[in-house]
Amino acid sequence: MTDAEKLAEGDSTEVHDADRPPGSGTGTQPAAQIETTSTEPVLRVQNLVKHFPIRRGVFGKQVGAIHAVDDVSFDLYAGRTLGLVGESGSGKTTTGRAVIRLVEPTAGSVMLDGRPLTAETRAKDLARGMSMVFQDPMGSLNPRLSAVANVAEPLRIHKSGTAVERRARATELLDQVGLRADQVERVPAEFSGGQRQRIGIARALALSPKVIILDEPASALDVSVQAQVLNLLRRLQSDLGIAFLFISHDLSVVRHLCDRVAVMYLGEIVEIGDQEQIFTNPLHPYTQALLSAVPIPDPDAKRERIVLKGDLPSPVDPPAGCRFAGRCHRAQDICDVEAPVLKIRTGAQPVACHFPGPAGGAG
Amino acid sequence: MVTPVLQIEDLAVEFTTPEGVLRAVDGVSYSVDAGETLAVVGETGSGKSVTVLAALGLLDAGRIVSGRVMFDGLDLLRLPDKKLRRLLGSNLTMVFQNPMSALNPVMTVGRQVAETLVVHDRKLTNKGARGRAIELLALVGVPQPDVRFNQYPHEFSGGMCQRVVIAMAIANNPRVIIADEPTTAVDVTVQAQLLDLLQVAREETGAGVVLITHDLGVVAEVADRVAVMYAGRVVETAPVRNIFRAPQHPYTVGLLSCLPRLDSTVEELVPIPGSPANLLIRSPGCAFQPRCGLSADRDICTSDRPELAAAAADSAAAGSWAACHFADETTAWSAREHLVREPS
Numbered sequence: 001m002t003d004a005e006k007l008a009e010g011d012s013t014e015v016h017d018a019d020r021p022p023g024s025g026t027g028t029q030p031a032a033q034i035e036t037t038s039t040e041p042v043l044r045v046q047n048l049v050k051h052f053p054i055r056r057g058v059f060g061k062q063v064g065a066i067h068a069v070d071d072v073s074f075d076l077y078a079g080r081t082l083g084l085v086g087e088s089g090s091g092k093t094t095t096g097r098a099v100i101r102l103v104e105p106t107a108g109s110v111m112l113d114g115r116p117l118t119a120e121t122r123a124k125d126l127a128r129g130m131s132m133v134f135q136d137p138m139g140s141l142n143p144r145l146s147a148v149a150n151v152a153e154p155l156r157i158h159k160s161g162t163a164v165e166r167r168a169r170a171t172e173l174l175d176q177v178g179l180r181a182d183q184v185e186r187v188p189a190e191f192s193g194g195q196r197q198r199i200g201i202a203r204a205l206a207l208s209p210k211v212i213i214l215d216e217p218a219s220a221l222d223v224s225v226q227a228q229v230l231n232l233l234r235r236l237q238s239d240l241g242i243a244f245l246f247i248s249h250d251l252s253v254v255r256h257l258c259d260r261v262a263v264m265y266l267g268e269i270v271e272i273g274d275q276e277q278i279f280t281n282p283l284h285p286y287t288q289a290l291l292s293a294v295p296i297p298d299p300d301a302k303r304e305r306i307v308l309k310g311d312l313p314s315p316v317d318p319p320a321g322c323r324f325a326g327r328c329h330r331a332q333d334i335c336d337v338e339a340p341v342l343k344i345r346t347g348a349q350p351v352a353c354h355f356p357g358p359a360g361g362a363g
Numbered sequence: 364m365v366t367p368v369l370q371i372e373d374l375a376v377e378f379t380t381p382e383g384v385l386r387a388v389d390g391v392s393y394s395v396d397a398g399e400t401l402a403v404v405g406e407t408g409s410g411k412s413v414t415v416l417a418a419l420g421l422l423d424a425g426r427i428v429s430g431r432v433m434f435d436g437l438d439l440l441r442l443p444d445k446k447l448r449r450l451l452g453s454n455l456t457m458v459f460q461n462p463m464s465a466l467n468p469v470m471t472v473g474r475q476v477a478e479t480l481v482v483h484d485r486k487l488t489n490k491g492a493r494g495r496a497i498e499l500l501a502l503v504g505v506p507q508p509d510v511r512f513n514q515y516p517h518e519f520s521g522g523m524c525q526r527v528v529i530a531m532a533i534a535n536n537p538r539v540i541i542a543d544e545p546t547t548a549v550d551v552t553v554q555a556q557l558l559d560l561l562q563v564a565r566e567e568t569g570a571g572v573v574l575i576t577h578d579l580g581v582v583a584e585v586a587d588r589v590a591v592m593y594a595g596r597v598v599e600t601a602p603v604r605n606i607f608r609a610p611q612h613p614y615t616v617g618l619l620s621c622l623p624r625l626d627s628t629v630e631e632l633v634p635i636p637g638s639p640a641n642l643l644i645r646s647p648g649c650a651f652q653p654r655c656g657l658s659a660d661r662d663i664c665t666s667d668r669p670e671l672a673a674a675a676a677d678s679a680a681a682g683s684w685a686a687c688h689f690a691d692e693t694t695a696w697s698a699r700e701h702l703v704r705e706p707s
Binding site: 087088192193194195222223224225226227228230231234249250251252253255256257275279289290291292293294295296297298299300301305307308311 | 406520523550552555556558559577578579580581582583584603604607618622625626628629631632634635638639
């Protein structure tokens with residue numbers, strides 16, 4: 001049984017599934033059940049792996065690999081947001097980039113709207129289904145093109161409509177993200193950070209994608225502006241039914257925006273579940289430590305902080321057993337030997353841990 | 364009555380830009396007591412960093428228009444360069460956001476800490492400095508300090524580098540530590556460790572800490588007192604509980620209401636309307652007025668600039684000072700507009 005199947009099984013046994021289409025399973029579910037539900041995930045990622053080779057010497061002999069993403073699987077549904085959270089080095093950004101093939105995955109499959117994406121999939125077809133918004137809009141927009149030309153660029157490349165039609169569509173998109181018609185001729189440098197991010201979002205919407213990958217889209221913005229962008233994303237999603245893969249290190253933002261959350265550690269998903277499950281009843285000791293470290297804007301909030309010992313292990317030669325074992329307060333002998341797989345327990349979210357359980361408990 | 368260890372009075376700083384004169388700091392006053400943590404909060408362009416850089420004579424552009432910065436009976440702004448240099452790094456120290464740029468990449472970490480000690484204490488021998496540096500590295504939680512002493516900054520993680528910078532900041536028993544976004548570049552689990560470490564540093568030295576941050580979570584966690592800055596001015600200063608329980612300035616209310624929270628969920632965040640103030644345009648009134656929901660276009664907000672005034676002693680905000688003409692209406696207004704979230 002693959003992890004993805006286990007995941008799927010987990011989905012089918014969860015209790016509060018009201019906000020998510022059921023029947024997301026693969027092999028383990030009876031065919032009849034799949035037929036009763038017409039909703040398939042718009043994006044299905046299975047066993048995604050990305051290793052970056054390390055080369056040495058004159059002949060560039062490969063001497064090792066950075067295990068950036070190891071065996072990552074998840075489903076994403078139309079109109080929903082899946083949050084990928086983790087600290088630097090967890091592989092969340094590489095996962096996003098491998099899904100949209102900015103980096104070529106080492107192994108694994110990505111299905112967009114029921115069709116597999118392969119190395120042969122033309123970039124043109126890929127871009128019609130999926131787009132990306134980056135953290136730094138200044139680095140991703142063409143500084144010499146006006147806002148409207150930036151947004152029309154994908155349409156031009158995909159030879160959609162006439163120049164006049166493209167302009168009209170781009171202006172409409174910019175209006176949708178809250179930029180006035182009299183602003184659209186300005187170049188990116190003339191906009192504030194928040195406005196630039198709006199342009200980036202408008203451009204991502206240009207080809208009416210099914211999925212948008214958002215990599216820390218609001219992290220560089222001040223909180224008052226960040227709130228505007230987050231509200232915009234929510235509104236666009238409910239209007240257009242787009243699915244978001246939201247990559248962020250900011251757990252408060254993820255709680256606000258996401259329906260589902262996957263927690264990553266050293267290239268692997270260690271826990272995945274509904275927003276409510278992850279934030280109110282995390283079962284993986286890493287998720288618990290991560291949540292306990294987030295400062296709460298309330299001077300009376302008294303919490304037990306779980307302090308992690310040591311540093312993130314090297315992704316070049318990750319530990320053989322559980323990758324978190326060396327820093328885990330619950331680790332026992334088996335953790336160093338056997339890698340835990342994402343598995344569910346009745347009525348709870350999938351967790352990759354030999355001793356999952358509520359914080360403070362022995363599991 | 365405690366006398367403050369550092370007192371900034373009516374500081375104003377201007378930059379000349381191609382578009383005109385930009386007043387980044389516009390009459391800022393605040394002070395910090397020994398053993399106290401003052402958090403200075405504000406968004407980009409609020410002047411929170413420029414204020415301290417100007418106060419310590421570290422500004423490389425810009426012009427100090429007015430003000431005094433009192434430390435130990437001396438006005439730092441009028442101190443000869445040589446004397447100021449002697450204070451910096453010993454009595455007055457800084458921790459910056461990016462530890463990599465604060466450390467010399469081609470000098471071992473240990474030597475940099477030892478150098479900080481030697482520069483301010485000529486009598487210290489090399490051996491003595493080495494021993495003391497290792498002690499300091501151990502204190503800030505660098506594992507195997509005697510081995511790590513001989514390593515270079517690139518061999519340290521970002522969090523470890525920041526620990527080294529903090530070790531240098533506390534090396535000479537400072538009386539004031541100014542930390543400018545010290546945890547912004549690190550992950551949350553490392554941030555938690557560094558904030559704990561700053562508390563240890565404060566207790567160890569008894570110094571007053573000025574913590575500059577944009578993160579209200581960090582403020583709630585470590586601050587005793589808070590100064591909220593907007594458009595180059597302090598718009599509210601208060602004990603930390605007041606800021607979160609009874610904010611008096613509409614901008615402070617706005618900062619809290621637009622924040623996504625880990626401990627609760629809301630349908631929609633309430634952003635502060637409009638965009639940050641343009642510092643090139645100096646209005647005679649309140650800089651926050653164009654974005655303010657409480658002002659409701661009342662004339663005084665555009666004609667007169669509000670000064671910091673104390674909240675009524677019998678109110679929930681006793682001890683708070685806010686620069687708002689209608690601060691006494693803020694609580695009722697934010698409740699009416701559902702801008703304040705109840706603690707969960």
